[in-house]
Amino acid sequence: MIAANQPLQRPPDAKLLVVGAGGGIRHAPRASFVEHLRAGDVVIANDAATLPASLPGFHARTGEPVEVRLAGRPSLRPEDVGHFSAVVFGAGDYRTRTEDRPAPPQIRAGDRLVLGPLGATVERVLSHPRLVSLRFDGGPDEVWAGLARHGRPIQYAHVTAPLALWDVWTRIAGPPVAFEPPSAGFALDWHALAAMRGRGAEFATITHAAGISSTGDEELDRLLPFDEPYRIPEATAAAVRRAKSCGGRVIAVGTTVVRALEHAAGGDGTVRACEGVATQRLGPASRLRVVDAILSGTHEPGTSHYELLRAFLDDATLRRTIEELDARGYRTHEFGDSVLIERVPGV
């Protein structure tokens, strides 16, 4: 697929590939997404705003430049911004493809990182030499101020213009807890939410700390997605119950919503309001208990997002879907086109 290289959340020509429950494939303008909803459906999106999680700076012991990409935190609590897990890159920035980036200097526990106005101590090196847990100096307000002043959105080489927060915050963005944008939500705007109401469909949100999608390092990428804290409000749990009781569909906007709802689901598919940490990986062997359909970006084989789509579709239908996406010039990555996939019964 072609990489979408312009930071436009809702380009007027955005496309939507629709896979119905029978496995049939249709093409539509993405702006018409809401027309695929029915009364009683509930659309659930991730309302996380995106942190400026890319922090350039240097490694104090060696004086070498580094880029720290924050990648995880223990909870969503506002004051819980002292500790993060992070992936450390060597010199350079997003304009170099991650797989071509030089390695950072060897990092040890106790090393200091100077990241603009922020100072941090490496507490531990985790399961990979470039994956560390770090602790910021200062209290929560100082950390937030430092991130606001110095951080940039995590970015990849396929988008050449430097991204600002306004490029990556969805229209519905609330708590800033995502490390990369929950980009399936780029498709939504306030007009679409009003149109949903007009069709008798509900809109609800969860908050999920969407993690980083790629590190450029095969070993590290195999560890993705990292554990991601999430929160499901009572209003959303109630909306799921209403949809289930009236035969409506639960339509997740993005893979993070699937991950959170399915993690929180009881064996009988009920969802309770809760805070949790999604640790599971979804794939062909996963049985979805809550989510009936997904609005998602287009994903290429080999990514964890693609594996998650295998929980919705049999491999033959998914192969046809990918062929169609390629043949029809769909664009991929965070600013790309979308798919709306209804779970094929029995998958």
Next chain:
Amino acid sequence: MTIPTDFSSNNTGAADVFRGLRVAITGGTSGLGLALVRELLGRGARVAFVARTRERVEQVARENAGAHGIVGDVSAKEDIYPVALQVTGELGGLDVLVNNASDLGPVPLAMLSDTECEDLERAFATNVLGPFRLTKALMGALAASAREGRGAVVLNISSDAAVNAYPGWGAYGASKAALHHLSRVWGEEHAADGVRFLSLDPGDMDTPMHAAAVPDADPSTLKRPEEAARELAAAVAAALGRRGALMTAQAAASSNSKEGSQEGATL
């Protein structure tokens, strides 16, 4: 429509309406903004305030335990998302936004034909574009609060100069008129999302801004900002209490707009 008890009782036992609510106030280090910071902190809200001068922000944060100080200039486009990030980051979301930071335009006040373009631009950047951008950036957080049943209110500080043609107040009045109209349209567009908009005139207050506009005014004839802050808090409490009901507050547009905040409280 049901009227929750916290609405009917908001003039007496209303402290609990704000308890734990997350409130952001721009222009929070002087005048009405500072009075609002203190009033809402005193009523148990979690408050973040925004102002331009680091020293003042740090001082107000020190003097008002629990308040989160944010350094930023709402008239600067580049400052808006960093401010929104800190507001939602430090509070974990947002229930009430008060767009209070205001710019008078030319000081001393000047007839429009004597007003420098830059002074008019600054007034519009602070009084119209700033609230437009910040409200837009925070709308997701506000709507999330409304979905969860906490209610969500945007209070835009208006002025009788938004409706009356006072000579010398052209830049300020025109910008406040624009903000008032934004409030009305926002209110219509987001009623179904549960986000209420108030556009209220606090009256002529004994504040640094009023002193800059009317240096020889007798302070004893002016309202105390603390009093205006109490009235505005009551109006916000009423709007929060009326979540689920359609509410269009047009206090500043009414002919007797000096009573704006009281009118908002009893709409």
